[in-house]
Amino acid sequence: MQSISRQRISDLLAREKSAFAALHPRSHELAAKSAPHFLAGVQMPWLVEWESPFTVFVDKAKGTQITDVDGNTYIDLCLGDTGAMFGHSPDVLVKEIREAVDHGLTYMLPTEDGIAIAAEFEKRTGLPRWSFTLTATDANRFATRIARAITGRKKILVFDGCYHGTHDETLARLDGNVINPREGSVGPPVDLELTTRVVEFNDIAALEKELAKGDVACVLTEPALTNAGMVLPDDDFHSKLRAVTREHEVLLIIDETHTISSGPGGYTQAHGLEPDMFVIGKPIGGGIPAAVYGCTEEIATRFDALLDPEHPVVVGIGGTLAGNALSLRAVRTMLEQVITHENYEHMFEIAQRLEAGIRKTIEDNELPWHVSRMGARVEYGHTTQPRRTAHEVEETTDSELEQLLHLYCLNRGVMITPFHNMMLTSPSTSEADVDRHNELFAECVGELLTATEESS
Ligand SMILES: Cc1ncc(COP(=O)(O)O)c(C=O)c1O
Missing domain, CATH: 3.90.1150.10 (Aspartate Aminotransferase, domain 1)
Incomplete structure (x- = not known):
């Protein structure tokens, strides 16, 4: 050698x-x-x-x-x-955006494009209910907030070396048995031991031990780590991850922002994963800021039950420009004409x-x-x-x-x-x-x- x-x-x-x-x-x-x-x-x-x-x-x-x-x-x-x-500025996207910019860019009201996007993501992932944000960071943040709200548990679990954007609770490293902020993390707000459990990727025994403590709302992970270098899952990793999370009634959130490289429905569609929630951002608007998160009917029902029908108030998940008309037109165009099996x-x-x-x-x-x-x-x-x-x-x-x-x-x-x-x-x-x-x-x-x- x-x-x-x-x-x-x-x-x-x-x-x-x-x-x-x-x-x-x-x-x-x-x-x-x-x-x-x-x-x-x-x-x-x-x-x-x-x-x-x-x-x-x-x-x-x-x-x-x-x-x-x-x-x-x-x-x-x-x-x-x-x-x-x-690719940069795909022709079909440029054409659709040129037309859309003349119709107003953001209204704080929905458009028909949103329905087409949700239906398309349901076809690709099997998940029926969706919401929009502008970044994958926000989508991850909101998915984990919802997980905490409906399970009543405070912590999230991530794998060492993960990156899910600038989401505070995920900027954690496992140093021996201690959870520390990631190197270079600017101004972490609280001791990560209070919010986060971290185990090595591919270590199902460690995962099981942490989830057995009963205080974890969700596991948030990419199907393969892509931000620590490419770390691929062992052959049985996903089946075991799903079984262990179900056993401990912990929600499984799959972040496909990078692993959409696996196909038009991400690694989830390509490998038949069954997440409770699915997150994707970055390329879905072809460069126009946009991200989505989706969930099962069961999660959606538990979320809906938190809302007071007489006086509905939703705080902590949102964003004024989330789901704006331009980003929805971009995502719809990308899904229907660019993020396709042929491509x-x-x-x-x-x-x-x-x-x-x-x-x-x-x-x-x-x-x-x-x-x-x-x-x-x-x-x-x-x-x-x-x-x-x-x-x-x-x-x-x-x-x-x-x-x-x-x-x-x-x-x-x-x-x-x-x-x-x-x-x-x-x-x-x-x-x-x-x-x-x-x-x-x-x-x-x-x-x-x-x-x-x-x-x-
Ligand atoms: C897997 C994954 N999730 C989320 C994000 C955050 O994306 P954004 O910075 O667009 O919010 C990234 C960014 O690299 C990522 O790699």
Whole structure:
């Protein structure tokens, strides 16, 4: 098996950082101009996590192509970290939105599009009752509030390494037996021991032990962890998760915001999951802010029973712009015309090609790395086998090597997600797009190994 010299990684990284600066003078200028105006010196504080010395500023994007303010173009395999997973500005969405903007944008009243969306989600997930928000964070927050309201229990349970947005009770880590705020969590409001239980993903025995304490309202999870690197469920994980949650009368909330890569009804439809509640945001409006959460008839009946028919008051779940006319038109259009089985067939084919090319380079060079795929989502990691928990990912992540691979691709016109080594294929991603990534991946590996041979 091949190992790579640390010195070579840092030499190449230094070279790529200089190359990036030379290729992006206008972005550099705009980054400097932004700095005094914004918290952390960037327009959204988490932008500091991009691996480039400063971020690229975008001029425009269409399909899978992004053009920056320096005129560089990129094949976009990041796709807004799933927000633009079906391609930038799909033609059908642009057409519908152009028409819709003339009819008023938000009224605090419902439109017919909402009914079509609920019916479409029911077809895909089996869940009959729905509600709208603008972000997946809000949808998760409201789903967990409802779970607490109808069960009368105070805590929620999440898996270590989860991310469900900026939902306070989920920003938790398991450190041994102690629950701490996640690294970098800004201003946690209360001790997480009061609100949250955390166990390792794929650890059903630990889950059972925590749920047996009787104070957990719901388990909130993605079907596979995608935000700790890709951590896939063991073969029997979902059947056991469902059985244990039912046994302890704990609601199961499945967050499909990223795992919609598995198909038009997410992992839930593709694998026959039976959640009590289902959450999805990010790509469903094609870039227009929108999210939904849905539930079984039983949950809906228990929720309805909390409302006083004489004097109905609903506080704590809502949002003035939630379900606004524009976002509903966007979601309806996306569901009916873009998030379709036909488009997924193409996305899966292209993702398989991406995965196969990466695997070939790993095998040809006998690297101790692996590649995983979840439908249209592909990720490689620097261990021989996929990892089973977030701690395993953390202990084996080579941040410097990741940074180099990302920047190497970015400098040559391919953009991948700054978090982990994650890539998405959209209906407009072509064979040539993924072949270009795979060529660059092989080229970068070649550069890393050539030097290793020379230096050994
Ligand atoms: C699984 C999952 N759920 C929820 C969210 C939150 O989405 P948003 O930031 O749009 O609220 C994210 C964001 O990355 C996510 O990955």
